[in-house]
Amino acid sequence: MSFDNANVKKLPVGSYDVSIDVKPETGVGVGDPAPVTFTVTITQPTAQDTQPPDVQIVSHASASKFLLNQPIQVEFTAKDPLENGAGTGVNAVRAFISACSGGFKVDLTPQLVVTPELPVVADVEVTATANITAAWIGDFTLTAEADDRVGHTGSAATSFSVGVNVAPLPPIAVPGRQFKVGSTVPIKWQITGYEGHFLLPFENIKITISGPGGTTEERFAGDGAANIRWELDGSGNAIQYITNYQIPTEGAYTVTVSVPGVCGGNAEQGSFTFTASTKGGKF
Structure with a gap:
């Protein structure tokens, strides 16, 4: 059984007892009225974090070219949007270099220096940096990622090459x-x-x-x-x-x-x- 009552006004937050009397239609059915009572609790709607952190790679620029054994500074930022108070903030960051359709991968996460210290609240930008050496020859992709506290992941990527x-x-x-x-x-x-x-x-x-x-x-x-x-x-x-x-x-x-x-x-x-x-x- 279900029913709607569009005449019910919007109620403030609180608990309300609702009683329903069910009576058989005249001449139909048998038995006495069956009253039902239950409690309805109205709470404030809870805002939900629905967006991943925004990740921006600061360095290096896309399509940068480096020489073998050249120092490279990796830097990126991450910020979880406020979302009218629903944002939960950046909880973790990662970075890695890949090539060969995923057959080559170097994890930079252990080398990252992150400020301010994680986790942070929403709308606070964090900066992650790492200093590496261009020790391989080829075409590569730098990928940076950031997680918020409810598991959303934002990412950014840029390409670079190393040669002689x-x-x-x-x-x-x-x-x-x-x-x-x-x-x-x-x-x-x-x-x-x-x-x-x-x-x-x-x-x-x-x-x-x-x-x-x-x-x-x-x-x-x-x-x-x-x-x-x-x-x-x-x-x-x-x-x-x-x-x-x-x-x-x-x-x-x-x-x-x-x-x-x-x-x-x-x-x-x-x-x-x-x-x-x-x-x-x-x-």
Whole structure:
């Protein structure tokens, strides 16, 4: 049985006894009236926290590029909205770096410095920071998350990449230099990281030499003159890489240098060019 009574006025907060007398319709049914009494309690409506914290990444900017071994400062803010008094405040924050469709992940949460101390009430902004080193080569995503006290999670994400600098060395690097068709040219280059520091040799390095007419040749590390070798300094870092290349025809050549990335395979890091002519120099 159910019923409505639209004539009941809005009642203030409190407890009310309600009595109902049920009488059979005249000529229908049998038995005496059946009175029912129960209590109705009216309370103030309770506001519900329905929104997650707002998370904003301060640094680094999206699509930032860093060099291998470069320091990176991670910073983000989080604030749970007031929601007319329903907000419960930020209760926890997290951050992590990922790549390779989730196959690579570094948890930054243990390194986060959070101010003010958690938990906080609604509408109070917290700032989380961490200092890390760009120790991997590839494309990455930084994700920051924050929870409120009822379990809502807000998040923000930004992308960044880490690589190395590639620079040609003489004779390729000599401006305006052309090389004679049929000659063997020592292609030399150096690879550096943050602040120009030399790095340990990339044993799985690869170069692609692209020539006239769409010809390409790939070369890898090895002991032969046509392979990639390197020279080391006293600390064991590679100060230059070299491969000898016999120029087959006249035209422009591009050398693309790739090194192993965090997701496996090789990641292109840079390129340089040289020109061959029938009237070139001794090389």
